Amino acid sequence: MIKIDLRLFVTLSGYLPENNECFEIHGDTTVEKLVRDLGIPDGLVKLIFINGKREDRTYILKQGDRVGLFPPVGGG
Amino acid sequence: MEFKDRYDRNFNTFSPEEQKKLGASTVAIIGLGGLGGGVCEMLARVGIGRLILVDGDVFEASNLNRQVLSEERLMGVPKAEAARDRVRAVNSGIEVIHRIEFLDEKTLYETIKGSDVVMDCLDSIDTRFKLQDAAKKAGVPLVSGAIAGVTGQVTTIFPEDKGYALIYGEKSRKQGKGVETKTGNIAYCALFTAALQSSECVKIILNRGDILRNKLLIAELWTNLFEVMDLV
Numbered sequence: 001m002i003k004i005d006l007r008l009f010v011t012l013s014g015y016l017p018e019n020n021e022c023f024e025i026h027g028d029t030t031v032e033k034l035v036r037d038l039g040i041p042d043g044l045v046k047l048i049f050i051n052g053k054r055e056d057r058t059y060i061l062k063q064g065d066r067v068g069l070f071p072p073v074g075g076g
Numbered sequence: 077m078e079f080k081d082r083y084d085r086n087f088n089t090f091s092p093e094e095q096k097k098l099g100a101s102t103v104a105i106i107g108l109g110g111l112g113g114g115v116c117e118m119l120a121r122v123g124i125g126r127l128i129l130v131d132g133d134v135f136e137a138s139n140l141n142r143q144v145l146s147e148e149r150l151m152g153v154p155k156a157e158a159a160r161d162r163v164r165a166v167n168s169g170i171e172v173i174h175r176i177e178f179l180d181e182k183t184l185y186e187t188i189k190g191s192d193v194v195m196d197c198l199d200s201i202d203t204r205f206k207l208q209d210a211a212k213k214a215g216v217p218l219v220s221g222a223i224a225g226v227t228g229q230v231t232t233i234f235p236e237d238k239g240y241a242l243i244y245g246e247k248s249r250k251q252g253k254g255v256e257t258k259t260g261n262i263a264y265c266a267l268f269t270a271a272l273q274s275s276e277c278v279k280i281i282l283n284r285g286d287i288l289r290n291k292l293l294i295a296e297l298w299t300n301l302f303e304v305m306d307l308v
Contacts, residue, residue, distance in 0.1 A: 009296060010227050011255045046244055046254075047292075053306040054242060054292075068305075070294070072244055073224040075256030076111045076199035 002027050002063040008038075009070045015040050025061060032057040035069065046072040077169070083123055094282050095123060099169075101281045104128040104191040104216075106179070106207055108155040110261050111221045112197030113145035114270025115277075119195075120163045122278060126171040127163055130187060131155040132178035142263035184210035193277045196220040197270070201244050201251045208239050217280050221273040225259030226297035228269030231307070232276050232288045242307040243292060265297055 006020045015038045017023060025034060035045050035057070047070035048055050061067065083095050090098070103124045105112050108131035116129060134154050139146040145158045160174040179187060184207055188194045194211045196218055198204050204220065211218040212235045220240075221230050233239035244251065272293060279285040290308045295301065 007301075009294075010224050011258050046248070049305045052303065054308070068294075068303075071224075072201060072248065072251065072254035073222045073227055073229055073256065074199065074201040074204065074244075074251075074254030075223045075261050076107045076109050076197045076221070 001025065002061065004061055004064070005066045006034075007066075007068045008040075009068065010073065011071050012040060012044065012069055027063075029061050030057065031055065031059050031061065031067070031069075034061065034067070040069075044071050045069045082167075082169075086123065090282070094284075098123050098278065098281060099125040101192045102126040102128065102190065103193045103195060103277060103281075104130065104188045105159075105195045105197060106130050106184070106188070107197035107199060108145060108159045109133070109139065109197065109199060110142045110223065110263075110266030111270045111273065112195070113143045113155075113159065114267045115195050115197055115221075115274050116159045116163060117144055117166070118271060118274040119277065120166045120170055122274065123167065124170065124277075124281075127173070128187060128191060129156050129159040129163070129172060129174045130177070130179060131159070132176060142261055142266045144267065181206050181210060185213050188216055189214045191216050193280050194218045195273055195277060197273070199256070200253055201240075201248055205240055205244075205249045208233060211235065212239075219273050219276045219280070221269045222254070223261050223265050223269050224254055224256035226262050226265045227259075228265050228272070228295045228297075230269060230272045230276065230288055230293045231291060232280065234289060237290060238308070242290075262297075265295075268295065268297070 006023045008016045049068040051066050135146045135150045154176040156174040156176045160172045163172050218233045292305045
């Protein structure tokens, strides 16, 4: 198991698990699997940032990663 | 009004030469709602010499919570008209071109062609892609702001950059609105984001400071998170 620092933004915040800053997951988890495991509906996550850099859903999470997930923000 | 009096408090953050450069510049503001109204106000005061103001919409009551150009007496009045009047009232030295219409691909290009910077203050994702396409074709850098609730994001897209595909995904070309339909938009977040966009615009024109190119600044005001993320 590894621990990540998980942040969910705007409308995704309702899916934030307890202990999100030290959230435990399996070592081979992709972002896609994490999103599914959190119960976030398909298509709601538009932007994935790992340690301040944009990544794809196929990114395999590592110990200590800072993970930020964002829905589409388009208002003016 | 004397140049040195009007812009006295811009000095010496801007040099007189830089102030003149701003005065010789053209900026197109597309969308004159929460973001565009704030950008319009700030760029007029900063002293951009020529502003192209575009919005096909008229004011309604739901705009009053955040759109600085909206007033109770202006319900039903075109936003582009109110923006023109505001710029004239603040800085009569500015040349204003206002267009009361929703633009398509062709008219977007015709409208922004020749501008130094385009400000994307639109409220739908599909239209943002269209404006980006027009800006690329016209060879004009685009400063994008987007908001939902108390979250704001800003990025600057140059013609050769991937731009919105990195933020919304290429598949979102046809997506209408984002999550702002669920959160609404709060005044201080709209104006804060508009301020960051205005700052990007000035930096591009003056070729000074750090520009959010291939970067996305995200601000989340409940938690005071302010981060500049790398898009590439």
